[in-house]
Amino acid sequence: MRHEPVPLTRHVRVYAYRAHTVLEFRGEIDIAAAAEIVPVLDLVTGRPGERILIDLRRVEFFDCSGLRLLHRARTRVLERGGRVHLVCTHPLTLRVFRVTGLTRLLPPHATPDAALAEAEAASGSV
Numbered sequence: 001m002r003h004e005p006v007p008l009t010r011h012v013r014v015y016a017y018r019a020h021t022v023l024e025f026r027g028e029i030d031i032a033a034a035a036e037i038v039p040v041l042d043l044v045t046g047r048p049g050e051r052i053l054i055d056l057r058r059v060e061f062f063d064c065s066g067l068r069l070l071h072r073a074r075t076r077v078l079e080r081g082g083r084v085h086l087v088c089t090h091p092l093t094l095r096v097f098r099v100t101g102l103t104r105l106l107p108p109h110a111t112p113d114a115a116l117a118e119a120e121a122a123s124g125s126v
Helices: 031-047 063-081 091-100 110-124
Strands: 012-017 020-027 051-062 082-087
Touching: 020 031, 020 063, 020 110, 031 063, 031 110, 051 091, 051 110, 063 082, 063 091, 063 110, 082 110
Parallel strands: 020 051, 051 082
Antiparallel strands: 012 020
16 A cells, blocks of 8 residues: 655654554644644545554643644544554643543553553454
8 A cells, every 4th residue: 555755844744653654743733733733634634544652751741732732643544544652751731631531442552562562462462
């Protein structure tokens, strides 16, 4: 299957890792960054059966615009029969996830390998 090229932005980097597409968010994820990220996010999450890993380890600030991006990504991926995993280590961002209940929908992991190991164990692939 051919994938369209993903446009470059300063707030999101897209690359492949262990049969997953990684969306690595960077810097301050606010309303201005979200406007830049949405077209990339929609392109990547619009593919049927896509396996997505969202990596927030390079994020310095994360507000409700970032929460909307994560919800949008999760919804679009699940609607198309895919899977989505989250990597996040920033204590304040993790606190926002716990307070809003996002951790129940999208459990955060410390590393990409930890997220994918749990996914493989849950699917019985290990």
